[in-house]
Amino acid sequence: MADIHSFESLGALDGQGLRFCVFFTGCPLRCAYCHNPDTWHKSGREMSPRELFDKIRRSKPYFKNGGGVTFSGGEPLLNAETINELRGMLESEGIGYCLDTSGSAPLTDEVKAAIDGADMVLLDLKFPTEELYKKYTGGSLETVMQTGKYCSEKGIRLILRTVIVPGINNSRDMIDGYIRTASPLCFEEYELLGFHTMGFFKYENLGMANPLKDTPPMDPKKLRELQEYLSSKISGEKQQ
């Protein structure tokens, strides 16, 4: 049984085509900029792999152009056992899945098997150094890199993602650091996402302290500039 936070039908953001997103509860990290703190703890909404499959299958007619299911959270790979049980059922219906992960779950055999079955992995590279990872997420860069390297070695399609937060990592120096850290990984794309404040109300509703309550949303123009800088440096390195 897996504890489920919520579902999102036919989202177009986290993976190719139209997606049915399953948000699991539970996360080993405590990112300062988390906009889903309501996924950290169990919801009490438990579902078996068969129940999840029946729900996912209802959206199958919409899974065209590479669409499918995206497992997100929280941290989906804490539920690797459930994903592995679902895998055969999804394959029997020709439904692929994508993992939207922080890469912070230890790389056990169950986690490896869940990654092996994925069409694509969207991996957060939250900070470029171990020190910053610890400071802003409570987690370890080493675990994330192990996950990224595993995907690279197995030829799993990998997309890296980083949330850019004003005053924390919105500089070209930081982008240079991310590029250095990502260099051992074999990835298709590297996307920067802007910090936003749309999840602030959740901290209030949950009575939790919001460590970035005074931080403004990321300026879209500055984000575009950093994305262009990152993309051009990566393509320059690939051509060398």
Ligand code: SF4
């Ligand atoms: S990994 Fe995601 S869900 Fe977990 S704390 Fe970080 S931003 Fe929030």
